[in-house]
Amino acid sequence: MKKKIAIILGIALLAFLVIGASSAGFLDFLGGDGTATNDDNxxxxxxxxxxxxxxxxxxxxxxxxxxxxxxxxxxxxxxxxxxxxxxxxxxxxxxxxxxxxxxxxxxxxxxxxxxxxxxxxxxxDNKQVVVVKTDSGINSLADLDGKIVETQKDSSALAALEGDNKTLADTFKDLTQVADYNTAFMDLETGACDAVAIDIGVAQYQISQKGSDQYKMLDEEISSExxxxxxxxxxxxxxxxxxxxxxxxxxxxxxxxxxxxxxxxxxxxxxxxx
The missing domain is CATH 3.40.190.10 (Periplasmic binding protein-like II)
Structure with missing residues (x-):
C-alpha cells in the first residue's frame, strides 16, 4: 500500500512539474510575468x-x-x-x-x-487664443470681464489662465473646465458660456467647421507654448x-x-x- 501511495505521489509531482513548466513557457510568451508586452516593431x-x-x-x-x-x-x-x-x-x-x-x-x-x-x-510653436460668437460684442481680452469662459480640463489654455495669466482669469465671472472642446463649443452655441479659451489650431478648425459668420477668434493671444x-x-x-x-x-x-x-x-x- 505504501508503495502504491509513493507511486501516486510521484506521478502527481511529475504532473505538477510539467504543468508548471508549460505555464512558465506560456508566461514567457506573454512577456515573462503574465503581462503582455509590446512587440519591438x-x-x-x-x-x-x-x-x-x-x-x-x-x-x-x-x-x-x-x-x-x-x-x-x-x-x-x-x-x-x-x-x-x-x-x-x-x-x-x-x-x-x-x-x-x-x-x-x-x-x-x-x-x-x-x-x-x-x-x-x-x-x-502653438498659441492659446479665445473664441467668441461673432455677434457677442466681445472684441478684446478686456471685454471678458464678468464673462463665463470655458476651457478643456488639463489643457494648455487652463494652465496659462491659472498661471501667468491668472490676473486675466480673475476678471472672469467664472472659468469653467469641461471634458473636451466639442462640449465647450456646444455651450458657446447655446449661451451656457461666453467664450472658449483654446489652442489656435483647434480654434481654427472649429471656426472652419461652424462658419466665420458664427464665431471669431480674438486678435490678442493668451500665451504661446x-x-x-x-x-x-x-x-x-x-x-x-x-x-x-x-x-x-x-x-x-x-x-x-x-x-x-x-x-x-x-x-x-x-x-x-x-
Whole structure:
C-alpha cells in the first residue's frame, strides 16, 4: 500500500512539474510575468481623439491628424507598425507609466511639464487664443470681464489662465473646465458660456467647421507654448530613435509637406524649423 501511495505521489509531482513548466513557457510568451508586452516593431501612440488638427476622427470614422501623419511616417521609415490609441486625457500618465502606450503625441505641451517626461525636441510653436460668437460684442481680452469662459480640463489654455495669466482669469465671472472642446463649443452655441479659451489650431478648425459668420477668434493671444512628444521618463532609447527620424523628415522636407495638408489650421506657420 505504501508503495502504491509513493507511486501516486510521484506521478502527481511529475504532473505538477510539467504543468508548471508549460505555464512558465506560456508566461514567457506573454512577456515573462503574465503581462503582455509590446512587440519591438509596434509603436503605440496615445492621443486625444478630439484635438484637431493634431489628432481627431474624420467623417469616415478614421483617426487622422498632423501628429498621426508624422507618427505614421516615422513608423514607415523604421519598419514599425503604428497603433493609434485614443486615450482619456486625464489618464494619459497612467497609460504611459503602465506601458499601454509608448508615447503621448498629440499637440502635447512641453512648457510646465519639462521634468515629467522624456521629451523630443519641440516642433510646434502653438498659441492659446479665445473664441467668441461673432455677434457677442466681445472684441478684446478686456471685454471678458464678468464673462463665463470655458476651457478643456488639463489643457494648455487652463494652465496659462491659472498661471501667468491668472490676473486675466480673475476678471472672469467664472472659468469653467469641461471634458473636451466639442462640449465647450456646444455651450458657446447655446449661451451656457461666453467664450472658449483654446489652442489656435483647434480654434481654427472649429471656426472652419461652424462658419466665420458664427464665431471669431480674438486678435490678442493668451500665451504661446511649444509642442513635443512625451515619452516615459528615462526612455531615451525610443526617444532618440524617433527624434533621429524626425530630424531626417525635417531635412528632406517631409514635415513641411505633411503640414501643408493642415494649412487652414495654421500648422505650416507654427512649425519650429530645424
Amino acid at each position: 509596434t509603436f503605440i501612440v496615445g492621443f486625444d481623439a478630439e484635438f484637431p488638427p493634431y489628432g481627431y476622427k474624420d467623417d469616415n470614422g478614421e483617426y487622422v491628424g498632423f501628429d498621426l501623419d508624422l507618427a505614421q511616417e516615422v513608423c514607415d521609415r523604421n519598419n514599425w507598425t503604428l497603433v493609434k490609441q485614443p486615450i482619456d486625457w486625464d489618464a494619459k500618465d497612467s497609460e504611459l507609466d503602465s506601458g499601454s502606450i509608448d508615447c503621448i503625441w498629440n499637440g502635447f505641451t512641453i512648457n510646465g511639464r519639462e521634468d515629467d517626461y522624456t521629451w523630443s525636441e519641440p516642433y510646434i 511649444q509642442y513635443g512628444i512625451g515619452f516615459k521618463k528615462g526612455n531615451d532609447q525610443l526617444k532618440d530613435q524617433v527624434q533621429k527620424t524626425l530630424d531626417e523628415m525635417f531635412e528632406d522636407g517631409t514635415v513641411e509637406k505633411l503640414a501643408q495638408k493642415y494649412d487652414t489650421y495654421g500648422v505650416p506657420g507654427a512649425l519650429i524649423q530645424k
